[in-house]
Amino acid sequence: MAPKSSPARKARSRPRPSPRRRQKTGVARYYQLYSLLSNALNDGTIAPGTALPSEPELSNRHRLSRTTVRRALERLENENRIVRLRGSGTFARQAPAASKLCLNLHSYYKDLPSIAAQTSVSVLRFEPEVLPAGVRELQSRLGERAFVIQRLRKFHGTPYQLSTAYVPESVGRQMRRNSLGSTSIITVLDRIGPKTVSSDHTMSAVAADDIASRALGVALGAPLLRMRAVFSDSKGRIRAVYESLSRPDQLNVRAELERVRVRSAPRPWRLRPHETGSAKR
Amino acid sequence: MTARTNTRTGIARYQQVYTVLSQALATGNIAAGEALPSEPTLVRQYGVSRTTVRRALARLAAEGSIVRRRGSGTFAKSGLEKSGATRKVTRLLDDLRRVGSNTRSKLLAFERVSTPDFLLREWPEFGERALLIRRLRSIGDDPVVLATIYVPEDLAPLLSPRRLGVDTVLVALDKLGHRAVTADQQTNAVAADPFSAQHLQCPVGAALLNVRQLARDAKGHILDFTNFVYRPDCYELHVQIERGNGRRARVPR
Numbered sequence: 001m002a003p004k005s006s007p008a009r010k011a012r013s014r015p016r017p018s019p020r021r022r023q024k025t026g027v028a029r030y031y032q033l034y035s036l037l038s039n040a041l042n043d044g045t046i047a048p049g050t051a052l053p054s055e056p057e058l059s060n061r062h063r064l065s066r067t068t069v070r071r072a073l074e075r076l077e078n079e080n081r082i083v084r085l086r087g088s089g090t091f092a093r094q095a096p097a098a099s100k101l102c103l104n105l106h107s108y109y110k111d112l113p114s115i116a117a118q119t120s121v122s123v124l125r126f127e128p129e130v131l132p133a134g135v136r137e138l139q140s141r142l143g144e145r146a147f148v149i150q151r152l153r154k155f156h157g158t159p160y161q162l163s164t165a166y167v168p169e170s171v172g173r174q175m176r177r178n179s180l181g182s183t184s185i186i187t188v189l190d191r192i193g194p195k196t197v198s199s200d201h202t203m204s205a206v207a208a209d210d211i212a213s214r215a216l217g218v219a220l221g222a223p224l225l226r227m228r229a230v231f232s233d234s235k236g237r238i239r240a241v242y243e244s245l246s247r248p249d250q251l252n253v254r255a256e257l258e259r260v261r262v263r264s265a266p267r268p269w270r271l272r273p274h275e276t277g278s279a280k281r
Numbered sequence: 282m283t284a285r286t287n288t289r290t291g292i293a294r295y296q297q298v299y300t301v302l303s304q305a306l307a308t309g310n311i312a313a314g315e316a317l318p319s320e321p322t323l324v325r326q327y328g329v330s331r332t333t334v335r336r337a338l339a340r341l342a343a344e345g346s347i348v349r350r351r352g353s354g355t356f357a358k359s360g361l362e363k364s365g366a367t368r369k370v371t372r373l374l375d376d377l378r379r380v381g382s383n384t385r386s387k388l389l390a391f392e393r394v395s396t397p398d399f400l401l402r403e404w405p406e407f408g409e410r411a412l413l414i415r416r417l418r419s420i421g422d423d424p425v426v427l428a429t430i431y432v433p434e435d436l437a438p439l440l441s442p443r444r445l446g447v448d449t450v451l452v453a454l455d456k457l458g459h460r461a462v463t464a465d466q467q468t469n470a471v472a473a474d475p476f477s478a479q480h481l482q483c484p485v486g487a488a489l490l491n492v493r494q495l496a497r498d499a500k501g502h503i504l505d506f507t508n509f510v511y512r513p514d515c516y517e518l519h520v521q522i523e524r525g526n527g528r529r530a531r532v533p534r
Contacts, residue, residue: 026299026340027485031291035474035485042471043493043508044399075291109524196524203518205470205488205511207300210326220327221292221300223470223488248469255520257464269464271522 030071033062037072041081041092048094052082055090101155105201105255106271112184118155121182124215125150128169135166141238147172149180152215160250162215166241185240186231194233196240201229203253212245223248292486294329295336300487301327302337306346306357307514313359317347383421386447389480390415393437400431400506404495407503412437414450417480424481425515429508436504450505451496461496461504468492468518477510488513 040046053061058069073090076082084090101118104111129148136142146166153161165185167175174192186196207221216224224245231239256272305311318326323334338355341347349355396411412432418425430450432440439457440450451461471491478485490511496504511518 026293026296028291028293032475032485034291035472036476039471039474044402045397047398047402050398105520105522108522198521198523201520201522203468203490203520204516205490205513207304207488209301209305210328219292219297220294221297221486221488223472225468225470225490248471251469253468255466255468257466259460259462271520272463 029064030068030075033058033064033069034072034075036062037076038081041076046092048092050092052090052092100250100252101160102252102254105253106257106273108199109186112186116182116184116187119160119182120154121180122152122154123149123177123180124152125164126175126177126180128172131166135241142166142168142241145169146241147175149175149185151180153182155250158250159216159247161244161246162212163242163244165243168238171239185242189231189239194235194237194239196231197234199229199231201227203227206245208245216245216247218247225251225253227253294327295333295340296484296486298323298327298329298333298337299340300484302341303344303346304488306341311357313357315357317355317357319354384425384447385419387417387419388414388442388445389417391442391445393434394431396431404503404506407431407506408434410434410437412440414440414445420515423512423515425512427477427480427510431506433503433505450507454504459498459504462499463501464494464496466492466494471510473510481510481512483512490516490518492518 037046037052046052052058052073055066055069055073058064058072059066062069073082073084077084081093082090083093101115103115126149127147128145130144131142131146135146136144147169149165149167149172151163151165152159153163163185167185167189171189171192175188180188189196204226205223206226208216208218208224210220212218212224213220213222218224225248227242227244227246229240229242231242233239257269258272259267260270261267302311302317311317317323317338320331320334320338323329324331327334338347338349342349342355346358347355348358391414392412394411394413396407396409400407400411401409411434414430414432415428416430417427432450432454436454436459439459440453445453448456455461469491471489473481473483473485473487473489475485477483477489478487481489483489490513492509492511493507494509495506498504
């Protein structure tokens with residue numbers, strides 16, 4: 001349907017980059033194939049129960065040796081993501097149900113307590129300190145010093161989130177380390193008051209540094225989802241500046257959006273308002 | 282206790298150290314002109330050999346991200362931090378064009394395909410055939426996002442590469458009278474595979490921001506499914522959440 005000279009037509013005839021081309025990248029060839037297959041399994045491009053391309057097919061398509069292909073498949077097999085059946089091929093496994101936590105931004109304040117209840121926490125740091133320059137830049141209204149609360153959250157024994165909250169020193173002094181438990185930071189702050197009524201979140205992806213990789217049990221440089229948030233009370237005063245790093249294989253962040261019903265164009269998007277009173281789904 | 286810079290990850294240790302340091306430089310955690318930690322410090326911090334640290338630093342030096350001055354140490358070069366011009370914070374579902382006038386879009390694919398299984402499994406109403414559009418958006422010289430879009434067959438005839446131009450698929454459909462009013466998004470981090478690495482000009486394995494989104498019109502018909510992969514040094518997703526006031530939600534799907 002595209003006209004002859006369209007860029008799409010040209011693009012189609014261009015071969016997809018094969019892993020072989022990138023050699024001196026510090027990334028093993030097998031890892032490059034592994035990452036392609038792993039992303040395809042994660043996003044469902046290769047659906048559970050369906051067959052993966054055969055070893056000779058993968059080896060031809062990506063111009064890789066059979067040994068390299070096998071190594072990529074072995075790693076996926078060790079991670080329990082594929083099953084290899086002798087004589088019939090390699091198949092994508094069904095991801096175990098409820099193996100992943102889900103955070104819904106459209107029902108954020110309602111979900112936080114239930115996530116806290118399903119998970120366990122260890123408090124790594126709880127002390128007043130001079131704010132790191134990065135945080136002060138992010139939120140100058142917090143002042144020079146703040147209480148830092150660093151916690152590691154686990155789900156079914158697997159660490160999935162390393163969070164750091166900075167709260168005003170006066171508020172931090174009213175908290176007790178052992179009362180932090182697995183309770184969400186919002187709940188802890190609400191007990192002291194005033195209530196948090198809004199938050200500003202920024203999501204990004206970062207490579208795990210030495211601290212995050214140790215705490216979360218992932219390789220140095222592995223991708224993590226970073227959420228930064230500023231929590232405020234009804235008068236716009238800062239309750240906390242927060243940053244969490246989450247393992248993408250353990251946590252999903254979802255948001256249901258809708259267009260605001262106003263006459264002005266373009267109509268902006270917002271989170272879909274959800275029932276807050278009861279826990280009924 | 283040392284960090285897990287295991288060779289069994291398939292990524293060389295020097296590459297892992299390189300990734301983390303180049304991130305610190307790009308985000309300004311190590312500011313322009315500031316000294317990097319010494320080699321012995323880096324050795325301890327990452328639990329790797331001196332050779333590995335040197336190799337990571339050599340790569341940063343070759344790229345021009347750091348300067349090594351004999352006798353005084355290693356320093357971050359200035360002008361690495363992406364601020365102002367390129368670094369954009371964007372709202373949940375903004376058209377990238379609104380955040381910068383100099384955005385460019387390159388069409389990589391525009392073809393009819395069988396709807397992939399993962400879409401059919403989750404949304405059987407998508408239909409057996411779909412239009413696949415793949416495009417790369419850049420701001421200035423920086424590639425920012427690689428988008429893979431599926432449009433249901435019934436809407437496909439409305440679109441052409443020309444009609445699309447620089448518009449997003451949702452904006453193009455809006456102009457044609459099909460307005461998106463709800464969207465379901467999932468956000469996560471992914472490692473760059475060789476395909477996205479090539480287009481987004483980042484190393485394989487680099488951390489990228491992934492947003493998967495399904496949009497519907499007022500009647501609940503699917504308009505498109507898009508898989509966005511963003512370079513995190515050029516793009517962040519922003520959302521403001523107000524605590525509920527007991528408002529009733531409309532009937533969930």
